[in-house]
Amino acid sequence: MSKPINDGTYWREFEKNDITHSAAHYLMAIDALRESLGYARVTDVAEMLEVSRGAASMAISQLKKRGWVSEDPNRFLLLTEEGKQMAHLVEHNFRILSKFFEEVLGVGKDVAMSDACKMEHLMSLETGQRLVWLMRYILSDEERAAQVHQNMKSFQEGCEELPNACPLCETPDDCLASPAGSDTQQQAPEKSSKKK
Amino acid sequence: MSKPINDGTYWREFEKNDITHSAAHYLMAIDALRESLGYARVTDVAEMLEVSRGAASMAISQLKKRGWVSEDPNRFLLLTEEGKQMAHLVEHNFRILSKFFEEVLGVGKDVAMSDACKMEHLMSLETGQRLVWLMRYILSDEERAAQVHQNMKSFQEGCEELPNACPLCETPDDCLASPAGSDTQQQAPEKSSKKK
DNA sequence: ATCCTTTGTGTATCGGCCTAAACATCACCC
């Protein structure tokens, strides 16, 4: 029933992701510093991210190797075109996700931002764009937005209070709305050689 | 404008996450094996995840230390209550996300599953539940679902073709719908020669 | 010229996650 997750096709894509969570934040820090201060040095980045200068130095030297960061003649840090694109993509994803969680789903700000920050570098461009499209659809019509918000306000757990059949559950014990799955899970394999 | 991402409050929560991507898949593999075979051994897990037996052995010994995995008297692997909960939460998140991406956003199955798999262990319980709630709202009414699908079918990039003001953009140069944010650039990072 | 602070880098170490390879068990079979 739950094979596709573990069939060896998808689960390693996590590590193959284009960019690392921390790398994304180094890029975004450089970008933000150049916007606010006008320049960015290793020390500034380290300070902003609250890591040691050593850590920042090592991380940034990796980013240089990957072609995302370079230096100007005076050794100030620069983002390459590609680096800027990565930084902006991740920042963009963060804004989309946190806005979606907070303003559509009604999640509290802290959780919304925490979740968004964890996922920002993992969402594909296409999914992000489509999510924007959905949000725009929902939020562009006041009445529609109000209806969605009304629905989310009555958020509870479980399926029971929904009179008509829940469209999400293919089988009764496979309810997406109840977190634990919670079936009793059959017990031990009864000793002896079941294999062979 | 883009400070909150990097203010040192959120960005480290990624590493503080309860569970690692690979750890989640070890748990889910044990769970799935016990469901399909009725038992799970180190070798079975290694095979399912396509890792070496050594890797599986080491990973599982960590999971035992964390109290998520135990053994029955015959050394078959068991999930503890807590382990089951983690496994089910992540599996659950995967199903929610992939279904949302595919059936609401209209993302292709491959991208939907890949994105879902990357994010499954990072989404909080609350966000997941609320996402289910939203999906149920959208999909429970046929007409509403059809309208959303119709909207997603006309998915494109950019803001221009929407006559009324886009509710997502606070400032014109901060359009959530154009991936590159403010600057002149716009497409995804490298990965395939799509430009230049 | 010398001191001292700032800045950047290098080294050692750690944990996560993998491989390959050696090793230890054990069960079974003749």
Next chain:
DNA sequence: GGGTGATGTTTAGGCCGATACACAAAGGAT
């Protein structure tokens, strides 16, 4: 007994990302 194969663990690596600590270079202040 002595093979043989399957199973699990350990060890030695490698890569990555983080830390702490020490060191090097540059520049201003005296």
